Amino acid sequence: MSVCLIIQHNITTEQRELQMRLCFKLQSSLSSSSLVADMAMSMRFLYPSPSSFHHHRFSPHTIAISNAAASSSSSSPQVAAVIPTPPPSRVGFLGLGIMGTPMALNLINSGVDVTVWNRTKSKCEPLINLGAKYKSSPEEVAASCDVTFAMLADPQSAADVAFGKQGAANGMGPGKGYVDVSTVDGETSKLINGHIKSTGALFLEAPVSGSKKPAEDGQLIFLTAGDKDLYETVSPFLDIMGKSKFYLGDVGNGAAMKLVVNMIMGSMMASFSEGLLLSEKVGLDPKVLVEVVSQGAINAPMYSTKGPSMIQSLYPTAFPLKHQQKDLRLALGLAESVSQPTPIAAAANELYKVAKSHGLSDQDFSAVIESLKSKFQKSENQ
Ligand SMILES: NC(=O)C1=CN([C@@H]2O[C@H](COP(=O)(O)OP(=O)(O)OC[C@H]3O[C@@H](n4cnc5c(N)ncnc54)[C@H](OP(=O)(O)O)[C@@H]3O)[C@@H](O)[C@H]2O)C=CC1
Numbered sequence: 442m443s444v445c446l447i448i449q450h451n452i453t454t455e456q457r458e459l460q461m462r463l464c465f466k467l468q469s470s471l472s473s474s475s476l477v478a479d480m481a482m483s484m485r486f487l488y489p490s491p492s493s494f495h496h497h498r499f500s501p502h503t504i505a506i507s508n509a510a511a512s513s514s515s516s517s518p519q520v521a522a523v524i525p526t527p528p529p530s531r532v533g534f535l536g537l538g539i540m541g542t543p544m545a546l547n548l549i550n551s552g553v554d555v556t557v558w559n560r561t562k563s564k565c566e567p568l569i570n571l572g573a574k575y576k577s578s579p580e581e582v583a584a585s586c587d588v589t590f591a592m593l594a595d596p597q598s599a600a601d602v603a604f605g606k607q608g609a610a611n612g613m614g615p616g617k618g619y620v621d622v623s624t625v626d627g628e629t630s631k632l633i634n635g636h637i638k639s640t641g642a643l644f645l646e647a648p649v650s651g652s653k654k655p656a657e658d659g660q661l662i663f664l665t666a667g668d669k670d671l672y673e674t675v676s677p678f679l680d681i682m683g684k685s686k687f688y689l690g691d692v693g694n695g696a697a698m699k700l701v702v703n704m705i706m707g708s709m710m711a712s713f714s715e716g717l718l719l720s721e722k723v724g725l726d727p728k729v730l731v732e733v734v735s736q737g738a739i740n741a742p743m744y745s746t747k748g749p750s751m752i753q754s755l756y757p758t759a760f761p762l763k764h765q766q767k768d769l770r771l772a773l774g775l776a777e778s779v780s781q782p783t784p785i786a787a788a789a790n791e792l793y794k795v796a797k798s799h800g801l802s803d804q805d806f807s808a809v810i811e812s813l814k815s816k817f818q819k820s821e822n823q
């Protein structure tokens with residue numbers, strides 16, 4: 442026997458409730474069909490009770506599912522059920538900076554029901570104009586949403602927003618989930634995990650690789666760890682915002698992976714900066730250096746994207762230098778915690794600190810090249 446589930450969305454709430462019951466009936470009568478069971482389970486998460494259906498904007502579509510256990514006995518469907526497309530959960534988004542804004546925007550543009558909050562309220566306006574709801578605290582966002590994402594600057598702000606006064610934890614509870622996509626250290630992530638889990642909610646850390654443009658293009662790479670159930674539940678949202686996702690196990694592993702990646706990136710940028718300046722000093726055209734690098738084994742998109750503007754001493758901000766230095770500081774802490782020598786990263790970190798001390802914190806991290814120019818070197822040596 443095979444089973445056909447027809448998924449539809451232009452129906453009344455009463456029809457949806459009927460279909461939902463039918464789906465669960467199917468599940469119990471076809472316990473050998475794991476596909477049907479999986480589907481019913483995921484619907485159960487989205488619809489804790491039949492009356493909790495809410496309006497959504499997903500496109501209607503039809504799926505035919507074969508009952509693998511018994512499909513050999515008949516090729517035509519014997520049971521047909523019409524059930525609704527699972528609507529998007531109500532999704533909260535906290536932190537609308539360089540990364541948070543395009544990530545939330547992609548969710549909104551995909552038809553997800555998004556509620557936003559940002560410390561500086563004016564940054565919410567463009568998203569509200571595009572259909573986002575607004576709440577005036579992380580607590581209220583978490584209370585009104587099924588899943589809440591947070592994209593904050595650093596460990597302190599991530600912790601404040603998660604479990605400070607009017608923090609998200611106050612609005613969390615069983616059946617909800619909190620996904621922190623900020624770059625923080627593992628200890629902070631574990632602290633947030635503890636506060637969120639104590640409410641009965643689930644937690645996932647999911648820092649991202651990729652910068653402003655990949656965030657705009659929905660091409661981020663998620664480095665997740667924590668509750669696997671929440672990972673499965675939010676995967677459709679991660680797929681809207683990103684091109685790939687890794688599930689890395691226990692909380693702390695996502696943070697560690699992100700810090701290792703950014704430690705490498707920070708050192709690469711510092712080394713590239715030295716190369717650009719040296720090539721110029723010895724009479725080479727740094728533009729040609731960028732071209733040569735782009736064709737060889739050490740090619741990285743970062744060099745050809747940022748090189749041309751670095752040559753003109755321009756640093757339009759995609760990844761703020763202060764965040765790169767934060768990540769190097771956290772990566773060095775991680776390395777120290779396991780007695781791993783990281784002398785290259787330590788040297789790079791010093792350059793970012795110099796750049797910060799010269800007021801370049803909010804410039805792109807490629808502005809680290811400035812710290813190698815003679816004007817900065819002189820003032821450092823005085
Ligand atoms: N930019 C990039 O290329 C990437 C950044 N990241 C990481 O993502 C995170 C966000 O980065 P990005 O968007 O670039 O950073 P931004 O500096 O643009 O945004 C930071 C966000 O954090 C908020 N914030 C800062 N301090 C506080 C606080 N004390 N309380 C509440 N909210 C606060 C800001 O609010 P307000 O608007 O009020 O200042 C803003 O929403 C960082 O952890 C960064 O390391 C990860 C991958 C790439």
Ligand SMILES: O=CCCC(=O)O
Pocket residue numbers: 624649650651652703760
């Ligand atoms: O954390 C920032 C990462 C930036 C990038 O991956 O390009």
